[in-house]
Amino acid sequence: MIILSIETSCDETAVSIIKRTRGKNMRFEVLSNKILSQIDLHTKYGGVFPMLAKREHAKALTQLIAEALNEADLLVERANAYHLPMSEKNKLKKILEREGDMFEAMLVMFEGIQKPAIDAIAITTGPGLEPALWVGVVGAMALNTVWGIPLYPINHMEGHIIASMLHNDDGLYELAPVEYPACALLISGGHTEIVRMPKLRSYHVIGNTRDDAVGEAFDKVARMLSLPYPGGPQISALAEKARNESITVSEELRLPRPMINSGDLFLSFSGLKTAVLTRLKKHETITDEIKKMVSLEFENSVTDVLVAKIKQAIYETRAKTLIVGGGVSANTHIRKALKELSESEGFTLYVPEKDLSTDNGLMIAATGLLHIEYEKKPRVKLEADGAWSVADC
Numbered sequence: 001m002i003i004l005s006i007e008t009s010c011d012e013t014a015v016s017i018i019k020r021t022r023g024k025n026m027r028f029e030v031l032s033n034k035i036l037s038q039i040d041l042h043t044k045y046g047g048v049f050p051m052l053a054k055r056e057h058a059k060a061l062t063q064l065i066a067e068a069l070n071e072a073d074l075l076v077e078r079a080n081a082y083h084l085p086m087s088e089k090n091k092l093k094k095i096l097e098r099e100g101d102m103f104e105a106m107l108v109m110f111e112g113i114q115k116p117a118i119d120a121i122a123i124t125t126g127p128g129l130e131p132a133l134w135v136g137v138v139g140a141m142a143l144n145t146v147w148g149i150p151l152y153p154i155n156h157m158e159g160h161i162i163a164s165m166l167h168n169d170d171g172l173y174e175l176a177p178v179e180y181p182a183c184a185l186l187i188s189g190g191h192t193e194i195v196r197m198p199k200l201r202s203y204h205v206i207g208n209t210r211d212d213a214v215g216e217a218f219d220k221v222a223r224m225l226s227l228p229y230p231g232g233p234q235i236s237a238l239a240e241k242a243r244n245e246s247i248t249v250s251e252e253l254r255l256p257r258p259m260i261n262s263g264d265l266f267l268s269f270s271g272l273k274t275a276v277l278t279r280l281k282k283h284e285t286i287t288d289e290i291k292k293m294v295s296l297e298f299e300n301s302v303t304d305v306l307v308a309k310i311k312q313a314i315y316e317t318r319a320k321t322l323i324v325g326g327g328v329s330a331n332t333h334i335r336k337a338l339k340e341l342s343e344s345e346g347f348t349l350y351v352p353e354k355d356l357s358t359d360n361g362l363m364i365a366a367t368g369l370l371h372i373e374y375e376k377k378p379r380v381k382l383e384a385d386g387a388w389s390v391a392d393c
Contacts (some may be wrong), residue, residue: 005365008136009128016361031072122368126388150378160325188326189215207265
């Protein structure tokens, strides 16, 4: 079983190819894992500009698929000239009519190479930026139209959960034997959710943010401090400097811990962002020292709230395992705090490898393989859904 995956939910174009290996448990080797980031293009906007992301996905996707096939030794060029039948060409043109030059690029690929030995295609169809998602969706539908390979729509947030459960054993990935019930904490630029998992592939959202996602809050505070996008790593680096220098946050820069004592599992970061702005306005000049103090206090505030909410969720659900996923799960301080919580409360903690915390195709391919093992049926027609909840996948 060989699976090709496509991920275009935000500002990374990602294609991965994995091969199922023998064994009772779900194990696979990675034949190719390609990621093309658009971060440099979006920096001047201070965030991801959806239509720019869509355009760049459309420009990059076909080439990335071809490169992945080549790396996986699955690309075989045609020995003789070949032209798609007019009926298939018309179908292809209709599918890709809104994606600029993508039709021409895909036509060249289809007429230049033989159908590869791919058994299934896994595609992120949501949640995310819909203009960006649609590029991956129509790209997958084009592959299905010409090559007839079955399609499996994948929820992006489920992908992050599965990524955190993967164990890399000398180049072979295996799904960890998680003890249930479990909780998942999904923290990224677009999502902050607490999910109850009574068993594998069963998701119930029991808490989420009422406004800004945690990663979004990091980026907005970074802009207030004139730090470049993406802001999360910038704030974390300054916070770590402050800790290493034993900097004490001045009283006037202390921040609240929003909803930490609300008694429920909901979160809010919009007010925290406003609190930062209010404190910064009291200073005519934002010095490097102030930037370090604000970064330290902001990261501590976010971490304190997340830890408190997870502690409550673990207690309420009697979870034996915590699975942390999403781009913000790469944050070293948050990881350390959750590890300390797991040790004090006696539950098992799973976090992704650093390179699997951000958006990638490998997590989508792995989730697709899991769907196939659970005997989920493939789909012929796909739709992008920017608001698709993990609870509905």
